[in-house]
Amino acid sequence: MAPPPKNTNGLASQRHAGRRQVLAVIRKAGQIARIDIADRITGSPATVTAITAELLDEGLIEEHSPKTPPSSSPRGRPRVALKIRGDAHILAGIKVASHAVSLCFLDFEGRGRGEFETRMPRSALSTSEMVAFLHETLTKACIANGLSLDSLSGVGLGVAGIVDAPRGLVYWSPTLTERNAPLRDHLAEILPMPVFIDNDANLVAKAEQLFGKGQGVRDFIVVTIEQGVGMGIVIDDRIYRGTRGCGAEFGHTKVQLDGALCRCGQRGCLEAYVADYALLREAGTLNLPDAPHGQLDALFQAAKGGNETARSIFHRASRMFALGLANIINIFDPKLIILSGERMQFDYFYAQEVLDAVKTSVLQIDAPLPDIRIHKWGDLMWAKGAAAYAMEGVSDISVQEIGKNVG
Numbered sequence: 001m002a003p004p005p006k007n008t009n010g011l012a013s014q015r016h017a018g019r020r021q022v023l024a025v026i027r028k029a030g031q032i033a034r035i036d037i038a039d040r041i042t043g044s045p046a047t048v049t050a051i052t053a054e055l056l057d058e059g060l061i062e063e064h065s066p067k068t069p070p071s072s073s074p075r076g077r078p079r080v081a082l083k084i085r086g087d088a089h090i091l092a093g094i095k096v097a098s099h100a101v102s103l104c105f106l107d108f109e110g111r112g113r114g115e116f117e118t119r120m121p122r123s124a125l126s127t128s129e130m131v132a133f134l135h136e137t138l139t140k141a142c143i144a145n146g147l148s149l150d151s152l153s154g155v156g157l158g159v160a161g162i163v164d165a166p167r168g169l170v171y172w173s174p175t176l177t178e179r180n181a182p183l184r185d186h187l188a189e190i191l192p193m194p195v196f197i198d199n200d201a202n203l204v205a206k207a208e209q210l211f212g213k214g215q216g217v218r219d220f221i222v223v224t225i226e227q228g229v230g231m232g233i234v235i236d237d238r239i240y241r242g243t244r245g246c247g248a249e250f251g252h253t254k255v256q257l258d259g260a261l262c263r264c265g266q267r268g269c270l271e272a273y274v275a276d277y278a279l280l281r282e283a284g285t286l287n288l289p290d291a292p293h294g295q296l297d298a299l300f301q302a303a304k305g306g307n308e309t310a311r312s313i314f315h316r317a318s319r320m321f322a323l324g325l326a327n328i329i330n331i332f333d334p335k336l337i338i339l340s341g342e343r344m345q346f347d348y349f350y351a352q353e354v355l356d357a358v359k360t361s362v363l364q365i366d367a368p369l370p371d372i373r374i375h376k377w378g379d380l381m382w383a384k385g386a387a388a389y390a391m392e393g394v395s396d397i398s399v400q401e402i403g404k405n406v407g
């Protein structure tokens with residue numbers, strides 16, 4: 001009787017998974033010896049040696065000898081460590097907001113290679129206009145930073161709204177005039193590199209995971225407040241997106257029946273009370289002075305200066321925000337919540353009275369609440385998360401190519 005045929009697809013899949021795992025371990029460690037990699041994965045030292053040899057041949061990693069004298073090593077010579085080779089790839093990350101587009105470049109090791117920012121021509125564009133604008137912006141950004149489009153290995157794009165990341169489809173975004181836009185595929189048609197697209201809050205979570213306050217935390221939630229209200233969920237070190245790409249739409253959870261009108265077209269969404277446009281809509285009766293950072297900053301300064309109308313606007317917004325945070329804790333019970341983004345300059349959203357309101361609204365048990373941390377930063381962090389997302393995609397493509405080359 002002839003032996004059963006080998007499951008070559010299964011073996012190839014195992015090899016691919018092994019390469020991805022080893023590359024991820026090296027990236028997370030920064031520098032690590034081969035024997036230590038074997039301790040962290042489900043593979044033998046021989047398997048690790050074979051995989052790292054492939055990664056070295058492809059130029060994805062490189063050897064790094066520690067600068068320590070041989071006498072300091074137990075056996076007289078230091079172990080050679082492995083690290084990601086930064087020059088292997090250059091990635092671009094783009095954050096699209098209603099007012100501006102921010103862009104950054106990272107090498108394969110995650111080090112910055114340049115930045116760029118430009119104004120949006122309008123707050124919302126058609127799909128074709130957005131594609132042309134992003135292509136023009138990326139080209140200008142490359143020139144400004146001494147790069148070329150052909151030197152890029154991948155582009156990550158973050159947009160507000162509901163995004164099906166695997167399909168590259170934008171169901172709805174406040175920055176697009178059309179629904180169900182295959183934005184990734186349209187961009188990929190005119191760019192000479194792979195394009196990866198996701199909801200911008202998910203990319204903030206990715207940035208926090210790799211570069212920010214989420215480092216080393218397997219389960220955490222990021223909440224962002226800007227033109228909208230976003231949420232990124234990390235469970236077991238992975239971004240959770242839901243079946244349709246709308247599994248983390250915190251801003252569109254309902255906090256009041258038949259309440260304020262949201263820009264999504266529905267009423268009573270949390271975003272309709274705490275987002276930028278919601279605060280300014282409430283401030284329509286105020287004669288706000290000019291401020292260096294716009295009317296929102298003027299509203300905040302008015303509240304700080306004792307204006308009762310301005311104070312009441314932020315007070316209601318903070319109460320709604322506390323209610324939303326309490327709901328997150330009751331549903332997910334996360335270890336860490338990161339309140340992230342430029343709007344964290346408005347301390348009304350994380351004042352002690354807000355945190356006290358959260359405590360009184362969550363399920364009461366004899367255990368501490370999740371750690372709530374504040375991370376203030378601007379649009380560049382969003383772009384950095386988008387570039388990191390592209391880095392993951394390009395890593396996966398690279399290890400797939402190894403499988404084709406070795407058979």
